Amino acid sequence: MARLRRVRWSGMVVWLVLLFLIIIPVCAFVLVAISPRLFRQGTSYFTFSNITAAFQGYTGQGVVDSLLVATLVGVFAVTFATVIAWIVQRTNVYGRRFWSGAMWLLLLVPTWMTTLGWIDVISPGELLSALGVHTLFFFHMFFGASGIVFVLSTAALPFSYFVISVGMRGLGSEFEDAARVHGARRLLTVRTVLPIIAPALLSAFAISFAEAMSDFGVAFTLGSSSHFPIATYTLFNAIYAYPANFPVAAVIAAVLILSTVPPVFLQARVMRGRSYAVLSGRTKAVRRYQFSPLARVGVTLALGIFMFFVLGLPLLGAITSSFTNTASFITTTGVHWTLQSYKDVFAPLPSFTTLGPPLWTSNQLGIWVASGTLVLAYVLARRMASRTPGIGQRITDVFLLGSIAIPGIVLGVGYIFFYDQHFITSHIVDLYETMPLLIMGLIASSVPSQARLLTGPVGQIQSSLSEAARVHGASKWRAFRSTSLPLLSRALVWAWLLTFTKTISELAIAQILYQPGHEPASVVIETYLGTIFNAIGSAATVITLAEMVGVIALVLLIFRLVTPKGWRRIGEAGAPS
Amino acid sequence: MSRLRVQPARVQIRDLRKQFGTKVALNGVSLVVEPGTFTVLLGPSGSGKTTLLRCLAGIEQPSSGEIIIGDKVVFGPGKFVSPDKRELSMVFQDYALWPHMTVRKNIAFPLATSSLSKVERSQRVGDLLERVGIAHLADRYPNELSGGEQQRVALARALSARVGLILFDEPLSNLDADRRDQLRIEIATLTRDAGVTAVYITHDQSEAFALADRVGVLRLGELVQYTKPEKIYRHPKSAFVARFTGVSGEFAVSHVREVSDKRVEVQLPFAPHMFIEATKSENSSYDKDPHLFVRAAGVTLAPVTSTAGAPGVIRDVAYNGRGYEHVVEVGDKATLTKVYAADRFERGDCVKVMLDPVSCFVMNAQEEV
Numbered sequence: 015m016a017r018l019r020r021v022r023w024s025g026m027v028v029w030l031v032l033l034f035l036i037i038i039p040v041c042a043f044v045l046v047a048i049s050p051r052l053f054r055q056g057t058s059y060f061t062f063s064n065i066t067a068a069f070q071g072y073t074g075q076g077v078v079d080s081l082l083v084a085t086l087v088g089v090f091a092v093t094f095a096t097v098i099a100w101i102v103q104r105t106n107v108y109g110r111r112f113w114s115g116a117m118w119l120l121l122l123v124p125t126w127m128t129t130l131g132w133i134d135v136i137s138p139g140e141l142l143s144a145l146g147v148h149t150l151f152f153f154h155m156f157f158g159a160s161g162i163v164f165v166l167s168t169a170a171l172p173f174s175y176f177v178i179s180v181g182m183r184g185l186g187s188e189f190e191d192a193a194r195v196h197g198a199r200r201l202l203t204v205r206t207v208l209p210i211i212a213p214a215l216l217s218a219f220a221i222s223f224a225e226a227m228s229d230f231g232v233a234f235t236l237g238s239s240s241h242f243p244i245a246t247y248t249l250f251n252a253i254y255a256y257p258a259n260f261p262v263a264a265v266i267a268a269v270l271i272l273s274t275v276p277p278v279f280l281q282a283r284v285m286r287g288r289s290y291a292v293l294s295g296r297t298k299a300v301r302r303y304q305f306s307p308l309a310r311v312g313v314t315l316a317l318g319i320f321m322f323f324v325l326g327l328p329l330l331g332a333i334t335s336s337f338t339n340t341a342s343f344i345t346t347t348g349v350h351w352t353l354q355s356y357k358d359v360f361a362p363l364p365s366f367t368t369l370g371p372p373l374w375t376s377n378q379l380g381i382w383v384a385s386g387t388l389v390l391a392y393v394l395a396r397r398m399a400s401r402t403p404g405i406g407q408r409i410t411d412v413f414l415l416g417s418i419a420i421p422g423i424v425l426g427v428g429y430i431f432f433y434d435q436h437f438i439t440s441h442i443v444d445l446y447e448t449m450p451l452l453i454m455g456l457i458a459s460s461v462p463s464q465a466r467l468l469t470g471p472v473g474q475i476q477s478s479l480s481e482a483a484r485v486h487g488a489s490k491w492r493a494f495r496s497t498s499l500p501l502l503s504r505a506l507v508w509a510w511l512l513t514f515t516k517t518i519s520e521l522a523i524a525q526i527l528y529q530p531g532h533e534p535a536s537v538v539i540e541t542y543l544g545t546i547f548n549a550i551g552s553a554a555t556v557i558t559l560a561e562m563v564g565v566i567a568l569v570l571l572i573f574r575l576v577t578p579k580g581w582r583r584i585g586e587a588g589a590p591s
Numbered sequence: 592m593s594r595l596r597v598q599p600a601r602v603q604i605r606d607l608r609k610q611f612g613t614k615v616a617l618n619g620v621s622l623v624v625e626p627g628t629f630t631v632l633l634g635p636s637g638s639g640k641t642t643l644l645r646c647l648a649g650i651e652q653p654s655s656g657e658i659i660i661g662d663k664v665v666f667g668p669g670k671f672v673s674p675d676k677r678e679l680s681m682v683f684q685d686y687a688l689w690p691h692m693t694v695r696k697n698i699a700f701p702l703a704t705s706s707l708s709k710v711e712r713s714q715r716v717g718d719l720l721e722r723v724g725i726a727h728l729a730d731r732y733p734n735e736l737s738g739g740e741q742q743r744v745a746l747a748r749a750l751s752a753r754v755g756l757i758l759f760d761e762p763l764s765n766l767d768a769d770r771r772d773q774l775r776i777e778i779a780t781l782t783r784d785a786g787v788t789a790v791y792i793t794h795d796q797s798e799a800f801a802l803a804d805r806v807g808v809l810r811l812g813e814l815v816q817y818t819k820p821e822k823i824y825r826h827p828k829s830a831f832v833a834r835f836t837g838v839s840g841e842f843a844v845s846h847v848r849e850v851s852d853k854r855v856e857v858q859l860p861f862a863p864h865m866f867i868e869a870t871k872s873e874n875s876s877y878d879k880d881p882h883l884f885v886r887a888a889g890v891t892l893a894p895v896t897s898t899a900g901a902p903g904v905i906r907d908v909a910y911n912g913r914g915y916e917h918v919v920e921v922g923d924k925a926t927l928t929k930v931y932a933a934d935r936f937e938r939g940d941c942v943k944v945m946l947d948p949v950s951c952f953v954m955n956a957q958e959e960v
Contacts, residue, residue, distance in 0.1 A: 481650045482687035484674040486701035486752060493675075496700070500691040580691030583732060 025406060028393055035458040036417055036425070042435075043428035044271070047264035053435065055260045068265035076248035077269050083163055083244065084226035084273075090167040091222040092215055094320075095174030101317060103182040105303045108314040113321065114179075120325045121172035121512075122562060124519035126231035126536070127555050128165050130543060131328025132156060134335035134552055141334050157240040165236065166226045168324040173225060174218035181214025220277035227274050228421030230522035235543060245270055246423045246522070253427050253526075260431060267424040271416075279415055329559075336553035355553035366547070367538045369554045373561065376518045376535040380565075382453050384513040387460040388506060392472070394465035399473035417462035426526035429455045452527040452534075459523055460513045467512075471505035500581045507573050515562045599626035599788040600661040600679070600755030602647070607656035609642050609812075616642040617653065618812040624805075626755070629782060629789045631799040631820075634809035635835065640792040643809070644758050647790060648681055649674035660756060679756040680749040682778075684764055686741045688733040694744050695720070695729040701752035719747040722781065739770040746778060750785055757782060759791035763798060775801060796836045800824065808832050826873055830882065830954050839887035840927040847881050847953055855953050857883055861922025862901035869951035882956040887929040889950020892917065892936060893943040900943030903927070905936045919944055 042053065047064050050056025056064075069077065102113045135141045136149040136156055143149055155161060189210060193203040208215075233244035245266050252263035305313055336355050359369045397410050432438065434446045445451040475498060483493035499506075524534045535558050542551030574582065602624035609617040617639045624630045634640045645651040647658060649665065649672060658666040660679065665672040680701060688697050695716055702712045720726040723743040725736075733741055742762060749757050762778065763771045779802050782789045793799055799806050800820045807817040808831075816828040827833035834841070846858040850868060855877070859865045869883060893900055906926065907918035917930045921944055936942055 476685060476687065478683045478685055478687035479689060481648070481674070482681065482683055482689075482748075483700070484650070485648050485677075485679065485681040485758075486748065487675045487704050488700075489675055490673075492703075497689055500689075578691070580693065580696075580732065583691060 024393075025397070028390075028397070031390065032413070035454060035461070036420070037413075039428035039432040039458075040267075040271075040420055040424065043260070043424070043431045044264050044268045046261050046431070047268055050261045053260070053431070064261035065265050068262045068269070072243055073245075073248045073252065073262060073266060076243035076245045077266065079159070079243055080227055080245035080270075081273060083159065083166065084223045086163050087166045087170050087226035088219040088223040088277075090163070091170035091174040092178070092218045094167070095171055095178050095218060096215065098171075098317065098320070099175055099178040099182050101313060103179050105313065106305055106310060107317060108310065113317060116321050116325060117172045117175050119563075120168065121176075122515050122519070122566075123169075123325070123329070123559065124231050124521065124536070125165055125169045125229055126235045126521055126540065126543075127332065127519065127559065128168060128328045129232055129235040130548075130552060130555055131330075131332040132161070132165065133331075134548070135327055135331030141331050157236065159240075159242050161240065162232055162236055162242060162244065165232050166229055167222075169229070169232075170222035170225050171324065173221045177218040177221060178211065178214050181211035216280065220280060223277045224274040224418065227270055228423070230421070230423045230525075234521060234525075234540070246421060249423055249427065250522075250525075253430075260427075263427055267421075267427065270421050270424055274418075274421075275416055332552045332555050335549050336556045338549055355549040356557070358547070358550045359554045359557060363547070366541060366550070367533060369535060369538060369557060372533050372535045372538040373558065375532050376558075377561075377565075379449075379453060379456065379534060380514040380517040383456040383460060383517040384510045386453065386457045387464050387513045388510050390457065390461050391464035391468050391509065392502075392506070394461070395468035395472040398465065398469040414462045414465055417458075418466065420459075420462075422459045422520065422522035423526070425455055425459050426523040429458075429523075429527055447527075447529055449529050449532060452524065452529065455523045455527050456517050456520060459520070460516065464509050464513060468502075468505060468509055471502055475501050500578075503573070503577060503581050507569065511566050511569055514565065518558065518562055597753040597785055597787050598755050599786055601626045601659075602756060602788060602790065603657075603659040604643075604647075605657040605659075607643070607646060607658065608654045609639075609646060609651065610654045615812050617646070617656075620656075620809075620812070620814045622807055622814055622817050624788055624790060626788055627786055628804040629779065629791065629802055630805045630807065631803035632790065632792045632807045632809055633794065633796060633799040633835070634792075635794055637811070638809040639812040640794075640809050641760065642812075644681075644760055644790065644792050648679065648758055649677050678754045679758060680752050680754050681758040681760065682742075682745045682749045682762045684761045686733070686745040686762075686765075688741055688744055688748075690733050693730050693732055694725060694736070697733070697744055698747045698751050700748065701754075705752070715751060716747075719751055722750075723747045723777070738766050739774060742766065742770075742774055743777070746774075746781060750781060750787075753785075754787070756788045756790070759789065761793050762791075763795075764793070771798075778802070800836075808835060810835075824886070825949065826870070827884075827952060827954075828872070830884065830956050833884045833952060833954065837887065837929075838884045839890055839929055840885045840921070840925065841956070842883045842885075842922075842925060843956070844881050844883045844953065847877055854948060857881075857953055859883075859901055861903075861925050865901055867946050867951065868948040869946075869953045870948060872952055872954045877953045877955055880956045881953055884952045884954065885927060885946060886950035887927075887931065889947035890919075890927055890930045891945040891947070892919070892930055892932045893945060895941040895943055897943040900945040903942050903944045905938055905940045905942060908935060908938060910935075 046053050046055050047068075048061060049059055050061070050064065051059045068074065098113070098117075101107050102110050107113070133140075133156070136152045137143075138150060138153060140149075156164075189207050190203055193206045198206055228246065229244075230246045230250070233247035234250070237244040237247045249263050249266040249270070252259045252266065337351050337353070338355070361368065394410060394414065397407060398414070400407050429451060430446070433451055438444075439446060445454075479497045479501070480493045483497045484490070488496060518534075519536055520534075521536045521540060524537050525540070528534055528537055535554070539551050539554045539558065542548060542554065604620055604622050607617050607620045608615070620639070620643060622630075632640045632643060642651060646653045646666070647660075652671055653666055655668075656666070657664065657668075660677055663672070663677075664670055665677050689700070692700070698719055699712055699716045702715065705712070707715070716729075717726070720729050723746055725740055725743050725747070728736060728740060728744075733744065736744065745762065759778070763774055766774060775798060778791075791799075791802060800823075803820050805818060806820045806823050808815045808823065808828075810831055816823055816832050823832060823836055827836060842860045844857045844860055848856045849871070850856050853871055854868050855871045856866050856868055859867060860883075871877070891900075892903075895902070901921060903919040903921040905917055906920045909916045914931055914933045915935045916928075917932060917936055919927045919930050919942065921927055927944065930944075
């Protein structure tokens with residue numbers, strides 16, 4: 015009985031944490047849309063007038079634009095990701111590990127960094143101009159719908175790629191063999207086999223759509239100056255306008271959540287009972303399509319050009335821009351390479367902040383958020399992967415799916431709205447404009463996706479492994495330490511790294527919840543954008559990105575050095591390949 | 592050999608119940624496993640045998656009842672001893688070998704909390720590796736082993752702790768037929784050499800009879816019969832036990848006449864002019880829906896020219912290495928299966944079928960305790 019009570023208590027604690035972390039702030043904020051007086055934001059206890067207002071003019075256009083952009087991003091990301099995943103996973107293209115690594119790098123680069131990089135590439139007088147390319151047309155195109163769709167598509171590409179890759183890796187060659195043996199030609203074989211990975215394709219679309227809908231980086235950097243309003247930016251504007259319009263912001267927040275919930279749930283429904291994360295032991299090794307030597311070189315080159323275009327060029331733009339300290343890459347006297355921007359990053363003009371302390375703040379945030387997220391996500395993943403599914407597991411599942419669909423900006427605004435309420439600050443706890451509130455917000459935004467990511471690896475561990483440890487004399491802790499932890503170590507390390515890097519580059523929540531005087535790096539870098547000190551922003555971006563890559567390398571090196579060989583032999587399902 | 596011997600544990604289970612929501616998995620199971628014996632719990636899927644084993648191991652918590660291992664109450668009113676403190680070991684159906692540990696480390700795992708020195712532990716692991724014949728695989732990882740080798744590692748791990756009780760959860764079900772027979776013998780030998788008490792669950796009656804000192808037959812969460820294997824085979828307590836432990840044929844009979852305390856006479860439904868004697872079940876009646884259950888061992892085939900026996904036609908024949916197993920049609924859609932004969936009868940041959948009263952039982956078909 016004592017054991018049963020403990021189980022219930024642990025479940026209650028988890029839900030209590032989630033209640034204050036996600037449910038109450040978001041629900042309270044969304045409630046303002048129809049009941050502004052409840053939170054002293056208007057005169058009515060119940061009204062639809064804010065909904066009408068939110069769908070008119072600038073904000074209404076933002077919602078329509080966002081839906082259009084997200085749909086296009088989903089289609090583009092899935093299309094390109096399918097082709098690349100097939101080339102990398104199912105052919106003998108050169109450098110397969112390199113291309114997967116490049117996808118990880120693309121995943122780590124936040125959208126605001128990519129946007130910056132592209133501006134550095136195509137702005138008149140910048141990199142491409144220096145190479146003699148007339149970029150004015152592209153420049154104007156970039157500051158509009160096409161630029162936003164392009165950047166968001168490249169950002170969504172790695173999400174789609176990893177989901178589809180797993181599907182393709184799990185697709186044993188026996189299906190192709192069966193089709194070919196029964197008379198199908200190559201095209202019919204593809205048409206026959208492709209539906210088998212339909213769940214992965216749908217899943218990739220849902221993730222890409224949700225990512226595009228909730229993105230703030232592009233909306234903030236590109237949407238704001240392109241006269242193409244995006245919902246996340248109009249929401250931000252509604253809060254930071256004077257006076258702040260929380261009810262209209264709440265309507266936009268509800269629209270953002272509601273628009274991302276259906277694809278995420280549809281994806282989950284299609285995936286039910288056939289998780290793409292779990293590979294059967296009976297699945298045969300993938301047989302790769304063998305290109306001829308010439309075709310192999312050609313496909314590798316094409317892939318290289320594509321990856322250079324989506325990743326190399328914006329990075330190169332940011333890097334080259336960071337080594338010049340003028341508004342333009344070239345001047346009348348030619349290109350002037352200099353380290354001045356890197357010096358300025360740490361000794362800026364009086365109106366700007368040095369990068370050092372903010373980067374340190376970001377790293378501290380990263381460590382706290384990644385560690386907190388890992389613990390909570392693991393607990394939730396354990397509940398999700400329970401051998402005896404019950405109502406609690408189903409509720410957790412639905413809750414996590416719904417929470418993934420909550421954009422960071424909605425969480426951020428929900429936090430400043432709820433935790434700044436008078437009854438909270440004066441009677442419970444005053445967290446407004448404090449570091450703990452920012453950490454809570456960032457954990458809240460990371461936990462749902464990480465919990466679902468970890469559910470795969472956790473679910474793959476047979477319960478008999480820890481039962482065997484318990485039966486053979488291991489305490490609960492020793493059973494976890496000696497069986498579950500080694501098997502999950504790789505997945506846990508990658509979950510931690512992913513959360514850490516995403517926290518450092520996160521802009522939406524950081525921008526809204528940072529403690530004055532303790533700005534994170536992403537907020538500081540953003541202040542350089544759109545100024546004549548763009549080069550300093552680029553240098554700060556390059557330093558931040560290099561630091562993130564450095565931390566990943568360091569953590570992986572430590573993992574390699576301190577873990578036994580057996581730990582590194584397994585758990586690869588949770589790791590990138 | 593003596594180095595492996597342990598103090599075997601006595602296991603007492605009293606009125607054990609386990610419910611999953613509204614589903615009753617165990618319904619008042621009581622049994623005593625004597626020290627050093629090999630007990631097999633036999634039952635179809637859903638009979639509760641896995642739940643019973645997991646309750647013994649402490650992986651599942653029963654709803655009520657009592658479990659005593661040795662002289663220690665491990666489950667009872669207000670008491671639940673966790674698996675690590677029950678001093679038992681277990682061989683899992685999927686082997687449950689830790690993939691990140693070598694064979695040596697897997698086997699040494701239960702010794703980590705023992706008071707043995709490093710040298711003693713290493714020596715014990717070495718002994719076991721030799722004993723189960725996998726010394727050459729000591730530094731391999733589980734995924735580098737075959738199913739049979741993995742099962743040997745699981746067995747060695749279970750033996751390494753030298754606890755008084757080993758539980759076996761259908762350990763042979765994932766192996767092919769050849770390996771199954773070989774490993775079954777090794778399990779029986781090693782376990783008995785170690786002197787340990789063993790509780791083994793399976794749904795395979797031949798495996799149960801080959802291994803067990805005592806067999807417990809479970810059905811729908813209840814222990815239907817618990818006795819020596821010979822007694823279960825010769826005196827099944829109910830139609831369910833008879834069917835589950837293997838019958839060659841089952842026929843509804845109409846005329847049953849008691850001829851002695853242990854025998855009845857029945858009219859064969861497929862040869863109305865013939866009457867045979869059959870064994871009267873000790874615990875079952877035959878007054879409602881009497882059926883004749885025939886064990887394969889009690890059926891003999893003779894050429895059609897024989898004067899004795901009921902007529903039949905060979906419908907199928909299979910060579911099993913030692914002789915032939917036949918399927919004999921003895922009436923309208925009534926057949927006897929697995930009928931052994933040293934000589935082959937061809938399909939379509941007319942034969943005579945003789946039944947041994949010792950291997951024929953009369954019981955109510957619907958009476959399923």
